[in-house]
Amino acid sequence: MAQYLISFDRGAMDHIPAADLPAVGRAAHAVIREAEAAGVFVFAGGFSDDDAEVEPAVVAVDGLVTDGPYPESKELIGGVTIVDVPTREEALKWAAKVAAACQCAQDVRKFMRDPELI
Template sequence: MTKYLISFPSSAMVVSDAELPAVADAAHEVLRQAKDAGVWVFGGGIDESIPPVMVDADGTVTEGTYPETARIEGGYAVLELPTPEEATRWAAKFAAACRCPQEVRAFMYDPES
């Protein structure tokens, strides 16, 4: 089976502060459904209050990130699914819960993963 990344940037979720608890409840319900279905691998939201750092091979830590990834934020779910169509079905559930479109990407197969 293939692992799929289902995600959205923070800017895509345009809901009022009053709506956030309902959105969180709906997203957690989809998460529980994925766990119950045995397809959940990992997920969560990026804590945007903690800035990213770069770590070099010698352990040197530098604040910042690659310019191409400076805007990685938002919510992510990794599901292990048999088909791309199944990934889009789960993405639709997350889109309904989070009230914003979801991006779907497939991870390359790695026999060690």
């Protein structure tokens, strides 16, 4: 099995009217419950702009902390789901379900495994 990160950019859901967000949340939770029942769910969560404690920060190799995202970063992650599935095709199927529920495109990336940490 391999773990895949399914994610979307911050602002990707901005097109959704506020009145529709509860339904989108219910749809997203239903996909997560389905992934749990299928035994492929690892983790899911989103990021908020409403709290100073969750604002991005960069910690340099010398320990210097800079508020904000990495300077070269063009986009910030808005939310993530991690699944543990046997194939890329299976990860893409789960990403399609997340995309439909969240009403926004999803990025899919396979985690590289470090053999010393497995």
